Amino acid sequence: MFHVFFRSVFGIxxxxxxxxxxxxxxxxxxxxxxxxxxYENILSHDIELxxxxxxxxxxxxxxxxxxENPSAFFCNDTQEIxxxxxxxxxxxxxxYKKKINKDFRWQTARVSCMTLEILHCRCDREQKNRKxxxxxxxxxxxxxxxxxxxxxxxxxxxxxxxxxxxxxxxxNKFEKEIAR
Amino acid sequence: xxxxxxxxxAFGILLFFLLHTTSGESGSTSEDESDDELENIDVECxxxxxxxxxxxxxxxxxxxxxxxxxxxxxxxxxTIIEKRICSTMEKQEGTYFLYFYGILSPKDVCVVLESNRxxxxxxxxxxxxxxxxxxxxxxxxxxxANEYFIRxxxxxxKKKYLKDKLIHELAYRQENGTWETIHSQYxxxxxxxxxxxxxxxYEVKVRSKPNGKYFKGIWSEWSSSEYFxxxxxxxxxxxxxxxxxxxxxxxxxxxxxxxxxxxxWKTRIKPVLWPKLPDHKKTLxxxxxxxxxxxxxxxxxxxFGYVHIHKVDGIQAKAEVECFLQPSAPLDADVSEKVCNxxxxxxxxxxxxxxxxxxxxxxxxxxxxxxxSGHLCETHLSMLNESSNGIPYKVxxxxxxxxxxxxxxTHSSSSEDPTVQPRSGPLNTNTVSLIQPNNGIRSxxxxxxYVTMSSFCKNQ
Numbered sequence: 001m002f003h004v005f006f007r008s009v010f011g012i013x014x015x016x017x018x019x020x021x022x023x024x025x026x027x028x029x030x031x032x033x034x035x036x037x038x039y040e041n042i043l044s045h046d047i048e049l050x051x052x053x054x055x056x057x058x059x060x061x062x063x064x065x066x067x068e069n070p071s072a073f074f075c076n077d078t079q080e081i082x083x084x085x086x087x088x089x090x091x092x093x094x095x096y097k098k099k100i101n102k103d104f105r106w107q108t109a110r111v112s113c114m115t116l117e118i119l120h121c122r123c124d125r126e127q128k129n130r131k132x133x134x135x136x137x138x139x140x141x142x143x144x145x146x147x148x149x150x151x152x153x154x155x156x157x158x159x160x161x162x163x164x165x166x167x168x169x170x171x172n173k174f175e176k177e178i179a180r
Numbered sequence: 181x182x183x184x185x186x187x188x189x190a191f192g193i194l195l196f197f198l199l200h201t202t203s204g205e206s207g208s209t210s211e212d213e214s215d216d217e218l219e220n221i222d223v224e225c226x227x228x229x230x231x232x233x234x235x236x237x238x239x240x241x242x243x244x245x246x247x248x249x250x251x252x253x254x255x256x257x258x259t260i261i262e263k264r265i266c267s268t269m270e271k272q273e274g275t276y277f278l279y280f281y282g283i284l285s286p287k288d289v290c291v292v293l294e295s296n297r298x299x300x301x302x303x304x305x306x307x308x309x310x311x312x313x314x315x316x317x318x319x320x321x322x323x324x325a326n327e328y329f330i331r332x333x334x335x336x337x338k339k340k341y342l343k344d345k346l347i348h349e350l351a352y353r354q355e356n357g358t359w360e361t362i363h364s365q366y367x368x369x370x371x372x373x374x375x376x377x378x379x380x381x382y383e384v385k386v387r388s389k390p391n392g393k394y395f396k397g398i399w400s401e402w403s404s405s406e407y408f409x410x411x412x413x414x415x416x417x418x419x420x421x422x423x424x425x426x427x428x429x430x431x432x433x434x435x436x437x438x439x440x441x442x443x444x445w446k447t448r449i450k451p452v453l454w455p456k457l458p459d460h461k462k463t464l465x466x467x468x469x470x471x472x473x474x475x476x477x478x479x480x481x482x483x484f485g486y487v488h489i490h491k492v493d494g495i496q497a498k499a500e501v502e503c504f505l506q507p508s509a510p511l512d513a514d515v516s517e518k519v520c521n522x523x524x525x526x527x528x529x530x531x532x533x534x535x536x537x538x539x540x541x542x543x544x545x546x547x548x549x550x551x552x553s554g555h556l557c558e559t560h561l562s563m564l565n566e567s568s569n570g571i572p573y574k575v576x577x578x579x580x581x582x583x584x585x586x587x588x589x590t591h592s593s594s595s596e597d598p599t600v601q602p603r604s605g606p607l608n609t610n611t612v613s614l615i616q617p618n619n620g621i622r623s624x625x626x627x628x629x630y631v632t633m634s635s636f637c638k639n640q
């Protein structure tokens with residue numbers, strides 16, 4: 001009887017511990033007016049700079065698009081914050097991709113961290129992403145390491161360019177939504 | 181027994197906690213004093229955005245100079261993804277300086293006095309912004325507009341956050357005079373020439389500040405001064421006055437011209453510009469105008485006492501017309517011989533008044549004295565030579581017989597005129613004529629003319 005008691009008690013509790021993060025939101029609700037002000041006066045300029053840097057790279061070779069995380073490109077209606085969180089967290093993974101230009105990676109990580117900071121969100125891979133955003137507070141870019149050999153066609157670059165474009169579109173959509 | 185033991189133990193524990201608390205409170209007086217000191221310390225900070233690539237700077241200093249020599253440190257702490265990260269500011273000649281990279285979240289400025297507990301105050305770096313100093317002042321004088329066009333530059337024009345978020349203050353003054361300021365959100369300002377003293381030297385400088393909509397802060401440092409000399413004269417004012425005067429005079433002249441044209445259009449201008457073509461019908465109507473109402477017309481002989489009246493028995497219009505139309509018949513020899521005397525008649529032709537000769541003979545009245553001299557024949561010839569407008573003149577008796585045929589003379593009708601007829605025969609009793617003196621004869625010419633014209637109109 002005792003083993004039945006312990007099994008029922010100690011079996012269910014871990015189940016709740018595992019299931020809770022799936023259903024709980026990783027973003028803290030913030031005043032939409034504050035979010036809009038920060039986006040219009042600060043983040044929009046950084047996204048514009050990132051887009052200009054992205055356009056310098058040709059995407060002729062981006063034909064066969066293979067995406068590891070397709071959900072990162074959709075901006076769902078009434079779930080813009082969740083979509084922006086997914087995009088920002090997906091962009092952080094490119095921080096260590098040495099095939100991509102160092103400055104381009106640095107600016108990509110800045111936009112991702114600023115998006116998460118404005119929305120008061122955190123990524124599922126909390127430990128790794130937190131480390132990237134902390135590293136951005138350092139003045140030196142040596143943490144990015146030496147840049148790898150440049151290649152004309154880079155599948156990771158194609159994916160990053162598409163993610164940046166989706167992030168910009170989703171922010172515009174969210175801004176119009178909260179400006180009403 | 182057991183209860184007493186438990187009670188005493190509980191009481192002892194409670195007393196211990198109370199003592200610990202009071203001792204803790206009494207022991208913290210020194211710390212409180214230091215905290216009060218830190219609270220009284222006034223620290224002023226300002227931020228400069230994008231001062232170094234993507235990095236921003238924070239500069240702090242103490243308002244009380246006495247604290248500069250003490251061992252005080254300033255640290256800046258911020259929370260990034262729920263993790264608190266602190267950095268110590270560098271001490272540089274009384275100020276504390278630090279580079280940082282995030283401007284979204286507020287920063288805690290903490291004053292640390294040696295080993296004491298730090299005192300922190302939260303600051304929003306976007307509200308204590310001090311822009312960079314403007315530069316490159318350029319002054320251009322526009323002579324036509326009499327104004328000074330001043331342009332300047334700011335480093336934030338090529339940066340992200342403060343590009344169009346600044347207001348600028350331009351200060352200018354005459355040499356050693358008082359400063360006057362102009363505010364503008366653009367990178368150019370116009371100074372009107374009329375607001376400046378002519379021929380004086382001026383000094384200009386600029387500074388910037390966040391416009392306060394999202395970014396707030398303090399004025400930047402003043403830019404380096406630029407100097408310029410104002411124009412000695414204001415030519416544009418003179419030319420402007422002349423233009424105004426000329427325009428006013430022009431309008432007045434135009435108005436007067438229009439009034440004059442309207443006044444004299446029908447009477448003087450239109451007949452000159454668009455003269456009427458002569459109309460025969462209208463001209464004829466004018467000739468045959470009825471006399472005016474007040475015209476003194478009366479057929480009572482008594483009212484014409486001053487006028488010599490020649491009675492007329494009858495106007496033989498038909499006979500006279502026949503005389504006009506029929507060709508001239510050979511004259512009676514006696515008559516022609518008597519009339520045409522010869523060369524004497526030719527010489528007297530020049531003295532003959534043509535107007536008199538041309539008068540038609542409508543009745544058996546008195547002929548002009550010139551014609552009575554019997555020069556009719558010669559005058560007839562001379563008139564033929566001189567003008568061809570005359571009608572062949574014939575002198576006819578009352579019974580219609582042609583008495584005399586002379587040259588071209590205009591007359592409407594003729595009656596017998598025994599005085600004219602140079603024949604020696606007795607006068608026709610039907611004709612009555614009076615030989616008047618010369619003045620009477622001349623006045624009768626005018627009457628003859630009047631009567632002749634009236635009979636002409638009647639015949640019409």
